Amino acid sequence: MLSVWLLTACGTASSTQQAFQATVPPTQAANAPVYTATPSLTPSFTPTITPTPTLTLTPTLTPTLTSTPTLTPSPTLTPSPVPTQPLWTLTPAVKDSVPAFINAPAVFQLAQGWSCEDFPCEDDLDGWMQRIRVPTGYTLEHVGKLPGQPMQITYGPDGRLYATVLENGTRNGAVYVMDSSGKSQRYSDDLVSPLGLAFQPGTDILYVTARTEIDNGGSLYRIPSGGGQAQPIITDLPCCFSLIDNQPDGLTFGPDGYLYMGVGSLTDHAESVNPIAKPFADIEPDEAAILRIQPHTGAVEVFAKGLRNPYDLSFDASGQLYATDNGLLSGPGDRIVAVQKDAHYGWPYWRARGCESCPLTPSKVTVSPDFLTLPDYTLPRGITVYTGSQFPSNLFGNLFVAFWNGTKDAQRIVRIDPNDPQLGQEGYTPQPFVTGLIRPVDVVVAPDGSLVIADFIYGHIWRVRYSS
DSSP: OOOSSOSSOOOOOOSSOOOOOSOOOOOOOTTSOOEEEOOOOOOOOOOOOOOOOOOOOOOOSSOOOOOOOOOOOOOOOOOOOOOOOOOEEEOOOOOOOOOOOOOOOOOOOOSSOBTBBTBOOTTOHHHHHHHOBOOTTEEEEEEEEOSSEEEEEEEOTTSOEEEEEEOTTSSEEEEEEEOTTSOEEEOBOOEESOOOEEEOTTSOOEEEEEEEETTEEEEEEEEOTTOBSOEEEEEEEOOOSSSSSSSEEEEEEOTTSOEEEEEOOSSSSOBOSSTTTOSBOOOOTTSSEEEEEOTTTOOEEEEEEOOSOEEEEEEOTTSOEEEEEOOOTTSTTOEEEEEOTTOBOOTTOOGGGTOTTSOOOOTTOOBOOOSEEOOTTOOEEEEEEOOOSSSOGGGTTOEEEEEOSSSTTOSEEEEEOTTOTTTTSTTOOOEEEEBSOSOEEEEEEOTTSOEEEEETTTOEEEEEEEOO
C-alpha cells in the first residue's frame, strides 16, 4: 500500500475539472516530503609500506656493476567490516493551505435496475459512472481496468500505478503496472497469492507479500528494478488459515525506513485440531501480528500482537500507524486499530466480543482498545491516511478505508476524521465517501493528491478529485 510519506508534491485544488491523467510525473515543491539519507559507513583500507632491503655487493678485483634496487611499497589491506546499507528516513508531508470545505456525504443509488441487475455489467462504464457516487464538490474518473482481481495497489517512484493481481480466477498472479493511458502490463513473474506491495523509499525496489505454495509458506519477496523474477527474502512466515485469507498481508514503509507487515492468524479463534488432548492451539511468535523488518538484512521483530488478520497498514504525518483488522468468521472483531509498539490487541481472547469458544485472556496480557470498532461482517480492507494537498485542508490526516463486504454498511469507501469528537461514541458512523462499488479492496493517495480506488470484482480502478 502506498505509504503516506510521498516522494512527489501533490497537486493543488482547482475549480476547473482537469483532463484525466492516471498518473502525474513526480515534481518537487516546497511542501513535498523530502527523503533524508542516513550517512553511509565507508570501509577504510590502511596501506602498510614494507621496504625491500638494499643489496650490498662485495667488491672484487674484477670491476662489477653495483645496483641499488628500487623500493616498492607493498600495500597491506586491513579488512574492515562490511557495513549494512543505510536506510532512507522520511520527512512527513505537511498540511497545505487549500481552504477547508465541509462536504455532505456521498449518496446511495438504487441497488437494482442496472445492466447486470444489481450492478452495471463489466464494461458498462456509463452505468458505473451513474451508479458510483461521491460527495458534492468531487468528481469521479475511470482510470483503467486490470486483467484480473486486484488485491492491493500503490504508486511507484515513476508515478505509475502498481497492483498485485490474481489471474484467471485463481489464487495465482503477478504484479502489474498501469501507465497514464490506463493500459497495464505484467511487471513480475508468477507469484502465489500475491497481496501486499510497497516500494522502498529512495529506490525503485518493490517488496511483495505472497505464499511459496497455495496453502503453505508465507513469504516476502523483492522485485528488482525494472521488474521480472521475484527474489525470496523470507519464506517461513506464518500462513495460512484458508486459501483466500490470513497470510502475510499489507506492507508499508515507516518514517524510520523499516518495512512494516501485517500477518494473519493460522486459526479463526485458536481452535485446536485435537480439542480432547489440547483445548486451544498455540500462537506462533510472528502470527496475528504486525512485524517490523530491516529490508537489507531481513531481521524481523514483532511490533504489535493480537490482530486476527491485519489486512492493510498506513502511517499518518506524525508517524502514527493505523491498521485494518478482519474479525472472526462469526462476525465480531472487524475494526481499525491505532497501532502502538509492543501493544496487544486481544485476539484470540475475544470472549468479551461474544466468542464463547475463544480462550480466556491470560493475566499477563493487557488488551489495548480498538481505535474504531466496526459493524460485524464489514470486512475492512485497504486503508490510507490522506496527506495530499488536492483535497480541502480539513481532510488532511483523515483515514479513508475500503469496506469490502456486501452488507448495508459496506461496499464503499468511508472517511474517518481521527479528531472527530463523535468518534467511538454510540451511533457514530464513518462518513460514506464513495458508494456504489462491488468489492472495494484498496484505496491510496495518488502523487497528484487525488484518491484512487481498486474494485476487486472486475479490476476497475477509479479516481476521485476535488473540483470545487
